[in-house]
Amino acid sequence: MKWWRNPRQRLGLICAVAAALVIVGLISRDRKDDTRSTAADGARVAATAPAPTGPVSAAPQTRRAKPAPVPKNVLPDLVGVDLQQAWDGARRAGYRSVTSHDASGRGRRQFVFSNWHVCDQTPESGPLAKxxxxxxxxxRHDEKCPAGAVPTRVPKVVDGRMPGLVGRSVTVVRRALRGDAHVKTEDLGGSRLVLIETHWMVCTQRPAEGQPVADPVTVGVVKYGERCP
Known part of the structure; x- marks a missing residue:
């Protein structure tokens, strides 16, 4: 006879399985009780531990230093300063209309401000309307400021008469006569080509100052740093 057909054997198997389930349940309950007891003990220890008496130090914070305020409506002294720094300083002080010119009178443009430094300023420093x-x-940085007054404004033709061109660069002369006459150059120191006209200074002019403007106007030139013959 097969065992599952025997009522006694079936009853014994059922009792064994039930007993095993009861034992597993008891073990699981004991583990949960142990976990709860451990957590409760930890909470009691934390509650009874003495609180720290010293100050709690916060994490250090890095503070950025604020730039020094620039007084408004007070034009700073910009002489001797790099042109870029001078321009920025005047703008920070509230002055929006800032221009520059070549103090040597050669009429060069300031395309890169950091290549130039300030020789004079108009107006002078002080409290002024913005x-x-x-x-x-x-x-330029590799040049010295002029020792004396140098004409820097472009001369104008008035009533068809020649302005004074001596001591000016060829660039300035062309600006002065634009629309009135062509300019012809003659190298008084040889037969060199006048290529970069801001490097050449006028020593002579035809027609002379005050004479009617002719076309072309001829100017005798030498390089800056050379003496007129």
Whole structure:
């Protein structure tokens, strides 16, 4: 006879399985009780531990230093300063109309501000209205400021008469006569080509100052740093 057909054997198997399930349940309950007891003990220890008496130090914080405030409506002294720094300083002080010109009178443009430094400023430093225009006379960093007054404004033809061109660069002369006459150059120191016209200075002019403008106007030139013959 097969065992599953025997009622006694079936009853014995059922009792064994039930007993095993009861034992597994008891073991699981004991483990849960142990876990709860451990958590409760930890909470009691934390509650009875003495609180720290010293100050709690916060994490260090890095503070950025604020830049020094620039007084408004007070034009700073910009002489001797790099043109870029001078321009920025005037703008920070509230002056929006800032221009520059070549203090040597050669009429060069300031394309890269960091290549130039300030020789003079108009107006001078001090408390001034911010609407006032600021003009800076500059030369290149490898050049010295002019020792005396140098004409820097482009001369004009008035009533068809020749302006004074001696001491000006060829570039300035062309600006002065634009629309009135062509300019012809003659190298008084040889037969060199006048290529970079800001490097050449006028020694002679035809027609002379005050004479009617002729076309072309002829100017005798030498390089800057050379003496007129």
């Amino acid at each position: 609407e006032l225009p600021v003009d800076l006379g500059v030369v």
